[in-house]
């Protein structure tokens with residue numbers, strides 16, 4: 255038998271595994287590396303975050319990704335090159351980090367790599383019946399396995415699509431296993447580039463858990479400040495706080511069929527981008543607003559989309575609590591706008607559930623790899639409108 259297969263077989267039989275989860279999201283800010291101890295699998299899963307680091311991408315690297323990110327027409331040589339380059343770079347980041355943490359790669363069982371989403375094309379976006387739902391994450395797992403010497407599970411979204419899903423959000427599986435409560439109905443709200451939530455009805459409820467994208471998180475604010483000021487983000491909402499909300503623009507932004515569609519659904523910067531903003535400015539005759547006023551309106555737009563979505567699901571429920579993760583939790587104006595729009599619901603940082611909000615998504619991919627290697631799909635049946643499949647491809651280092 256190939257000794258690597260033997261090793262994998264042993265890892266699958268262990269009571270607990272040490273798994274590195276990797277996430278680099280739609281904000282293109284960097285790579286999140288979460289070193290997790292995961293005990294058992296399925297309903298018995300116990301996850302402990304041992305260490306976490308977020309490594310910012312260098313400007314040139316980010317610029318390469320921007321060249322192809324969420325664009326319909328691109329230079330294929332850049333796409334092809336980045337597939338290998340991102341895999342190699344993520345592997346190098348892991349080697350550097352393990353050295354810094356004083357941990358031998360031999361003491362890590364698996365890497366779970368999300369990769370970099372470069373295009374997300376559910377049929378609801380493309381309206382092309384000839385193609386199925388599709389999504390593309392690059393940063394090949396073989397390069398990570400080769401660079402680190404660690405067995406790598408990667409490319410999780412393809413199986414979800416192959417089994418009839420849209421390839422996202424995948425957070426629901428881990429959220430359900432780790433954070434379902436006996437006493438409260440929970441919304442685990444993640445505000446990354448795109449905002450999404452996992453709805454976790456309390457145990458014993460007749461409702462089922464599911465996850466859905468909601469619309470923009472930080473992506474439109476980020477794209478706009480980059481275009482106007484060359485900045486990566488409106489840090490602490492310093493610019494938006496100096497602006498005024500424009501009601502006509504806000505109303506125009508809120509008008510797209512995506513918001514009327516039922517949950518669950520997925521989206522990305524392929525829809526919510528500067529062209530979307532420019533079109534809303536055109537139809538509302540607000541093209542000459544100051545950048546600060548546009549930012550104040552975009553901030554409110556993001557908050558309103560989130561609040562409307564939560565209201566839609568929570569209106570007949572009691573004991574509702576929202577826990578927020580993702581970079582948006584650090585935007586004080588966004589959090590204020592969300593709280594004001596949902597005055598009767600408690601909103602807390604996800605950290606009150608005992609996990610670093612910035613590390614959450616990387617941890618959830620570690621958990622998905624754990625299910626693939628050691629779990630059984632039966633626990634995954636519990637998610638509404640999402641296929642019950644184990645996900646990810648396995649790359650052996652040698």
Ligand SMILES: Nc1ncnc2c1ncn2[C@@H]1O[C@H](COP(=O)(O)OP(=O)(O)OP(=O)(O)O)[C@@H](O)[C@H]1O
Nearest residue numbers: 279280281446447448472487489490580581584585
């Ligand atoms: N202090 C801050 N003030 C304002 N915004 C912030 C702050 N800190 C982080 N952010 C926002 O959070 C973003 C990063 O969020 P996060 O890392 O959760 O996104 P992501 O994981 O790339 O996205 P996704 O989950 O959609 O894939 C930044 O690009 C920025 O817009």
Ligand SMILES: CC(=O)N[C@H]1[C@@H]2OC[C@@H](O2)[C@@H](O)[C@@H]1O[C@H](C)C(=O)O
Nearest residue numbers: 371374422423424425448450467615
């Ligand atoms: C295609 C893709 O990469 N989608 C991401 C993105 O970022 C947030 C939102 O859009 C979510 O649907 C998903 O990521 C999270 C981690 C998920 O799958 O749960």
